Structure formats: structure tokens, C-alpha cells
Amino acid sequence: MIKWIVVLPKRLGRWMLCPLKALMMWSMREVLANPNMRARALSMLAAHPQLYQRLREFAARSGLSENTIATASAPNVSEASIKNLSPLASRIYADLKKAIPTQKH
Amino acid sequence: MRLVIDLQSIQTWNHFRGVGRYSFSLVKTLLEQAKDIDFWILLNDQDDHDIARVRELFAGLISPEKVVSFAAPHAVNETFSDNGWRARAAELIRSHFLAAMSPDIVLTTSLIELEAVVSIESPFNRYYKSAVILYDLIPLSEPKAYLPNPVVRQWYYRKLESLHHADLVLTISDYSMRDAITRLGLDPNQCVNISAAADLITPEGLTSGSFEGDRSSELIPDNAVLYVGGFDIRKNVDKLVAAYARLPLTIRKSYPLVLAGKIGDVNRYRLMRVAKKSGLAADELHFTDFVPDESLVALYRSCRLFVFPSSHEGFGLPPLEAMRYGAAVIAAARTSLIEVVGSPDALFDPDDVASLTTLLDKGLTDEQFRARLIANGAIQATKFSWSATAQKALNVLMSLGAQSTIERRDAVDGEQDSYARLISSLAAINTRSKPTESDLVVVAQSIARNIDFLRNRFSGNDQSVACTLSGNG
Numbered sequence: 381m382i383k384w385i386v387v388l389p390k391r392l393g394r395w396m397l398c399p400l401k402a403l404m405m406w407s408m409r410e411v412l413a414n415p416n417m418r419a420r421a422l423s424m425l426a427a428h429p430q431l432y433q434r435l436r437e438f439a440a441r442s443g444l445s446e447n448t449i450a451t452a453s454a455p456n457v458s459e460a461s462i463k464n465l466s467p468l469a470s471r472i473y474a475d476l477k478k479a480i481p482t483q484k485h
Numbered sequence: 486m487r488l489v490i491d492l493q494s495i496q497t498w499n500h501f502r503g504v505g506r507y508s509f510s511l512v513k514t515l516l517e518q519a520k521d522i523d524f525w526i527l528l529n530d531q532d533d534h535d536i537a538r539v540r541e542l543f544a545g546l547i548s549p550e551k552v553v554s555f556a557a558p559h560a561v562n563e564t565f566s567d568n569g570w571r572a573r574a575a576e577l578i579r580s581h582f583l584a585a586m587s588p589d590i591v592l593t594t595s596l597i598e599l600e601a602v603v604s605i606e607s608p609f610n611r612y613y614k615s616a617v618i619l620y621d622l623i624p625l626s627e628p629k630a631y632l633p634n635p636v637v638r639q640w641y642y643r644k645l646e647s648l649h650h651a652d653l654v655l656t657i658s659d660y661s662m663r664d665a666i667t668r669l670g671l672d673p674n675q676c677v678n679i680s681a682a683a684d685l686i687t688p689e690g691l692t693s694g695s696f697e698g699d700r701s702s703e704l705i706p707d708n709a710v711l712y713v714g715g716f717d718i719r720k721n722v723d724k725l726v727a728a729y730a731r732l733p734l735t736i737r738k739s740y741p742l743v744l745a746g747k748i749g750d751v752n753r754y755r756l757m758r759v760a761k762k763s764g765l766a767a768d769e770l771h772f773t774d775f776v777p778d779e780s781l782v783a784l785y786r787s788c789r790l791f792v793f794p795s796s797h798e799g800f801g802l803p804p805l806e807a808m809r810y811g812a813a814v815i816a817a818a819r820t821s822l823i824e825v826v827g828s829p830d831a832l833f834d835p836d837d838v839a840s841l842t843t844l845l846d847k848g849l850t851d852e853q854f855r856a857r858l859i860a861n862g863a864i865q866a867t868k869f870s871w872s873a874t875a876q877k878a879l880n881v882l883m884s885l886g887a888q889s890t891i892e893r894r895d896a897v898d899g900e901q902d903s904y905a906r907l908i909s910s911l912a913a914i915n916t917r918s919k920p921t922e923s924d925l926v927v928v929a930q931s932i933a934r935n936i937d938f939l940r941n942r943f944s945g946n947d948q949s950v951a952c953t954l955s956g957n958g
Contacts, residue, residue: 419754429633437565457923465926469933472908476925479912 405442408435486886487523489588490515493603494595495542496528496535503802504620507657508594509542510684511618514875516546525586528554529579529602553942555582555602556931558924562599563640569916574928576604577914578935581907584611585939589886593617596644605647614885616653618679621799622664623719630718645669653885655878657681657800658821679877682869683806706771709743710845711788711812713781713803714795716744716752721794721817721835723759726770728841730763732849737769740789740849745773745781785810790848790855793817793826796835801825805869808862813855815848825869828861830854907932 411417425432465473494508516524524547528536540549557575560568579602583591596603596617605615624631624641632638648654648669654676656662662678665671710729714720722744729742744756753772760770776784785791791807793816801822807814808826816822817835826832833844847854911928920928 416750416754419751422751423755426633429635433564433566433634433636437567440565457926462922462926465929466933468936469929472932473925473929475908476911476929479908480920480925 401442404438408439408442412439486590486883487525487586487588488882488886489525489527489583489586489591491527491591491593491603492539493527493529493598493601495539496532496601504595506684507620507681508618510682510871511679511875511878512594513543513546514871515878516543518872518875519879524551525588526552527583527586527591528552530554530556531559531600550942553586553938555579556934556938557602558927558931561602564599564634564637566636567918569918570914570920571918571924572602573914573916574911574920574924575602575931577907577910578602578928578931579604580606580611581903581932582935582939583613584903585935585943587943588613590614590616590882592882595620596648597641599640605650607650608652614652614888615650616655616882616885617648617651618655618657619648619661619665620657621661621797622668623797623799625668626664626797627719651675653677653881655679655881659824660821661799677877677881679874679881680869681800681802681805682871682874683802683809683866684871706741706743707787708740708789709771709784709787710740710849711743711745711784711791711807712793713745713776713784713791713807714793715746716748716756719795719797721796722756724835724838724841725792725794726756726759726765727763728838728845730760730765731838731842732845736846736849741771742769743771743773743784743788745776745784747775748772781806782810785812788812790815790845790858792841792845792848793822794833794835794841795819795822798822798825805866809866811859812862813848813858814862815844815858825865826861827865827868828858831858831861904936 411421425435462473490512492508492512495505512526515522526539526543526547528539530536536552536554540552543552555578557578558571561572561575562568563572591613593603593605593616595601596605596619605617608615622645625645628638632641648665648671652675654665654671656665656676656678657680659678659680662676665676666673712722712725714722716722726742729737756770757767760767773780773784785807788807791804791812791814793801793804793807793814795801795817796819798819798821801816801820804814804816804822805825814826815831815833816826818829818832819835823832833841835841848858849855
């Protein structure tokens with residue numbers, strides 16, 4: 381219960397961002413589908429590289445850009461597949477766990 | 486001498502472009518010319534089809550077992566900030582794999598690859614010699630156009646920095662070599678120009694299925710003013726369109742402007758605007774989009790004049806191809822194009838639209854001048870061949886290999902615990918992005934797959950790995 385209350389603001393923030401994200405995705409999809417609009421948008425973004433990079437990564441994460449999605453997405457491995465590692469891979473995994481601190485995905 | 490060739494350059498989307506085609510032609514000729522060298526081809530495991538495709542491309546020249554792939558994490562494009570750790574980890578895994586192959590030399594066919602896992606390790610961490618092909622430093626010369634994004638810039642500079650670790654840098658033109666020495670401060674003894682050649686007989690595996698929207702079958706006019714190549718700003722096609730628009734209408738009617746090459750919406754839109762601004766009608770620009778090799782040869786043969794206005798090239802393959810197929814060629818008096826095209830009469834200032842118009846007019850209407858251009862092209866075309874390029878590469882690789890064999894014996898004795906070193910190097914990666922649990926699992930799986938493969942294929946070479954693992958167990 382306490383945990384639920386503590387993380388509530390974070391969850392509310394995420395819910396509020398949902399419609400914004402959807403609107404953003406819709407706009408980007410429209411622009412990308414129209415060659416002229418796409419060309420104009422890209423020439424405008426050339427002057428704002430930081431913004432361009434943010435949008436590019438957003439498009440890749442949201443699956444809007446077919447060319448980049450494969451290279452942009454991180455692997456997602458389940459706990460089951462950790463259990464199914466070969467003995468050699470398990471041993472290497474244990475060595476890596478010991479040596480490297482990880483972040484939550 | 487064992488020579489491992491990293492051919493990831495023909496795995497990525499680049500495989501149908503200049504770098505992929507260059508790598509293919511050079512490696513094919515190397516395999517044909519040097520039968521006594523123990524060649525191996527190294528790929529990554531991102532696409533299973535690639536390995537079969539590459540084996541087929543070099544069938545009869547190298548045994549299929551000698552085309553090997555290393556396992557490494559995917560999603561290594563560093564221009565996405567989340568991929569930083571994975572990209573470094575993949576590079577270390579590749580180095581570990583390479584070391585276990587016991588090469589005398591590793592030749593990396595392309596260092597600047599976003600989707601591939603390529604790096605040049607410091608000479609202190611390897612016993613073999615490292616050679617790399619450098620094509621150009623165009624992004625460094627035009628950072629505003631090619632490196633506006635800070636993440637891309639950081640990635641590119643890191644790659645260039647690693648060139649200092651190479652024992653040998655092979656460049657594709659004299660201009661590229663001088664550029665590498667002056668701009669990067671590379672040791673002149675470290676750099677050798679092996680040049681390039683034109684070869685339009687590209688096997689199926691390098692081109693088929695690359696584009697679905699092939700519009701080359703549309704009717705393309707003969708007697709064209711032809712341009713072949715890319716359409717980014719440095720290619721200077723805008724100036725060609727503007728200069729062409731200044732020609733009298735009667736000449737334009739007789740000699741239409743044909744722009745051949747894969748073109749995206751952004752560049753097409755830009756060029757259409759330039760044409761409109763310069764007073765050209767919309768139907769006076771002919772875009773062919775991607776052109777397969779057979780059609781390209783026909784275009785070269787049938788054109789009235791081939792024009793290459795690019796302001797920056799590492800070599801400049803299209804003008805050489807055009808000369809080889811008998812076209813009258815004029816090109817910008819810049820960078821490597823001066824050595825490729827040769828005759829000063831065939832060169833123009835790419836920033837001066839008026840002088841380009843004058844030379845266009847002369848090239849289209851003055852028969853004697855055209856004949857001189859064609860004769861010059863025939864002479865230039867004989868100066869460049871894959872056989873000569875491969876021979877130059879072989880000469881320097883052989884002498885590098887001889888050094889490697891002497892130094893290697895001492896180094897191998899001290900080569901212990903490569904596995905422990907790999908784990909500690911992975912732990913020492915310092916990037917903004919940190920690995921997730923999933924990353925560690927994928928890395929563990931990749932290393933395990935590589936060790937299994939290496940034990941089977943190179944038994945005895947990776948004993949340190951086996952010892953360390955059994956010690957831990």
C-alpha cells in the first residue's frame with residue numbers, strides 16, 4: 381500500500397504523458413508518410429541536431445522507423461531463458477554478474 | 486601467413502554501395518592472386534543469410550569453412566545513445582574471437598560502419614598486425630553536413646582515433662592518403678595508396694533484392710548529359726542543374742539531363758526546387774532512381790557527356806566507370822577526381838556555375854573536344870585495375886606479415902588468460918548507457934557460442950580460455 385502511494389505521482393505522470401505520446405506518434409506518422417512534408421521537416425530539423433536526435437530515437441523506440449528499429453532496440457531476455465543457458469554460458473553469465481553492475485531495464 | 490579479412494562491410498546496407506563493392510572486388514582479386522596465403526573471412530552473426538551469401542560469392546576461391554562468423558550482441562548502432570555499452574562489448578568480443586584465430590594480420594575492409602562490429606585494438610593488446618582500408622574523411626571535411634548530430638560526431642571521432650592503432654592504413658587514392666596524413670596526423674610510413682578500379686560485373690548477391698522500386702526500366706533518353714552517383718550536398722548536383730539551365734534551349738532539347746542513382750524524397754524535392762528556380766521545366770530533369778549494372782553500362786555508352794561535379798570524393802568511381810565505357814567525361818577539379826580524370830582540360834571549378842556551363846556547352850557541341858575527352862578517358866581507364874590494386878595491397882601485407890611472424894612467437898607465450906582479460910575489459914567499459922540483465926545474458930551467450938566454435942575449429946589456440954573456465958568451475 382505504502383509503495384503504491386509512493387509510486388503514484390510517477391504513475392500519474394506516465395498516464396498524463398500517454399495522450400501526448402500518442403499525438404506525437406500520429407503527427408510523426410503523418411509527416412513521414414508525406415514526401416514533401418517529410419522533406420521540409422528534415423531540412424528544418426537539420427538546424428536543430430539535438431532535437432533531431434531525440435525525435436529519431438523516439439521514432440525508433442516507437443516502431444515508426446522500419447530502418448532503424450532493428451538496430452535501436454535493446455534485447456529483452458526473460459528469466460526463463462536465463463535458466464535455460466548452457467552450462468558454459470551460465471558460468472560466463474555468473475562471472476559477468478560478479479564483475480559488472482547492471483541497471484534495471 | 487594467416488590473413489583474416491573482416492568483411493562485415495558487405496553485410497550491412499552498404500553492400501550494394503561503393504564500400505561494399507570495393508571490398509568485394511579487392512578481396513576477390515586477393516583470393517585469386519595469392520594462393521599461398523591462409524585466408525579467412527570474418528563476419529558477424531547478425532544475419533544468418535549473410536554467411537551463406539558470402540560463401541556463395543567467393544565459391545571456388547575460399548573453402549566455405551574459412552568463412553566464419555562471431556557471435557556478439559546486436560543493436561550496436563552507436564548513434565542511438567542506448568546502444569553505447571553494447572557496441573563496446575561487441576567490439577571486445579570480436580577482439581577476443583580474432584585473437585583466438587591466431588592470425589598474422591587482420592585486414593579490416595571498413596572501419597566506419599554503423600551496423601557492424603568493427604574496431605582496431607591497441608597494439609599493446611594484440612600480437613597480430615592490423616591493417617585497415619580508409620576510403621575518405623569526407624565527414625571530417627564537412628562536419629556541418631555530415632556530423633551535425635553530437636552522438637554521431639562522437640562515434641565518428643572515436644573510430645578515426647582508433648586509426649592511430651593500425652599498423653597499416655590502405656587508402657583508395659593518393660588524395661585520401663595525403664588527407665589522412667595531414668588531417669589525422671598519421672605516420673606517412675603507416676599509409677599506402679592502393680588505389681581503386683572500376684568493375685561493373687557485380688554478382689547477384691551484392692545487388693539483387695536491394696530495391697523494390699526500380700524505375701530504371703522507364704525510357705531513358707539517349708545523348709544525355711549524364712550524372713551517376715548520390716545526391717547529398719557535396720555531390721554538387723544543384724550546381725550542375727543550375728549550369729545546365731543556362732544552356733540554350735536548343736541544346737537542352739537535344740541533350741536531356743539524366744540524373745542516375747538512388748534518390749530519396751528530400752534530395753528529389755531539393756533538386757526540383759533548384760530546377761524550378763533556374764528556369765527549367767519539370768520534365769527537363771530525368772531521375773532514373775537506382776540503376777542495375779547492365780542498364781548503367783548502356784547509359785554510359787549512350788550518353789553525350791558524363792559530368793561529375795562532386796566537390797569531395799575519396800576516389801570517384803562513376804567517372805572512371807564512364808571513361809571505361811567510352812564516355813566523354815568532365816569532372817570537378819577537386820580532391821581525388823584530379824588523379825582519376827587526369828587531363829586538366831576535362832576539369833572545372835565546381836563552385837563556378839558559369840565555367841561549368843561553358844564546359845558543358847563545349848563538351849556537347851565541339852566534336853574535336855569530345856574526341857579528346859574520349860581519348861583521355863581511354864588512357865585513364867587503363868591506369869586503374871583490380872589486379873594492380875590487389876598486388877599493391879599484397880606487397881605491403883606480405884611485408885607486414887613477415888614482421889608479425891617474428892614478433893608473434895614471443896607474444897604468444899605471454900598470452901594467458903584471455904578470457905579473464907575479456908571479462909575485466911567488459912567490466913571496465915565506461916559509457917553513459919549501462920548494461921541491463923538482458924545485455925549480460927546476450928553477452929554470455931555470445932561468448933559461450935564463440936568459445937564452443939573456437940574450440941572446435943581452432944583447437945589448441947584458445948587453451949587459456951578453456952583453462953580459466955575449468956579453473957572457475
